[in-house]
Amino acid sequence: MSAFPASERFSMPSLLTMALRRSVKFHAIYDNDVFCGLTYYVEGKDTVYLTYLAVNKQLRGQGYGSKILTLLENRFPDKQIIIDIEPVVKSAKNYEQRVSRLRFYERNGFHRTNQMLKDSDGEFEALTTGKKFNKLGFIRDLKKMSFGFYQFKVEK
Template sequence: MTKRQKTAANADEKIKQLYETAFPEDEQIPWKDLMRLVEEMPLDFTAYYDVETFIGFTIVYPRKQFNWFWYFAVCEELRSKGYGQQILNQLIERYNGQPFVLDMESTTQVCDNLEERRKRQSFYLRNGFRDTNEFTNQRRTFQNLSCEIFVICQLFTTFAPGK
């Protein structure tokens, strides 16, 4: 698997389509605004390929204390084939043992995509992340829509999945 750094100028339509289908609309920053942030902030925007087949992308916000996963998506038809694990391993190697933090939709909230949420949570827990319980049952509001958040973090200095 290869990775290619992306900018707003070279982010292709496949990345945009995955972004718009992989994340609930209320969790999406409008694409134009997201691309502006990619240009203005120190965001690590990376696309992943198997030869020339687009696999997925990540947007990570590197901070001094931790690396914050903004977005991590694999094409739906390629999920459960080990690509997410490979991408995660590349990120662990790239950030050399620094902590990662991410937020995700609650697995206790009544919703239409509960099974998807549970699979996502299971993926992260299998790969060494842990539930911090720091923000469970808190509310986050984005564009006047509220949702529960679930925070997971991992210190990779003691665990390297798949190695």
């Protein structure tokens, strides 16, 4: 709950309902018996949209986020992984956190796409591991995950 602002979180009932889809995965990540974090993603034909990556607050800064991303990249070597983050704008109250988040993902093989996911909660910048952003795959993943109910646009 502390990894994402309330306005950026789907409700738990929504997450669990969407996870009923075969292509949507909700995983708790453990290192032996220690809870490290969670992932929530939808697997498409050519893409994997990583909706949530959250690392246990007590374990942040210990490399678990990078290890989790490596696990996903190894699991889906032929698919681009897509995430969205808060845009890095100097006027944001959490500007430094946004810069830090962008740098983390860039260190882990993601790059900016110049595409924004726009919904009722605001705008989020799409990042990908692919050489060329698969916008249509991203849109399909979002629609598939939400049973078509999520209202959004992906544009520059």
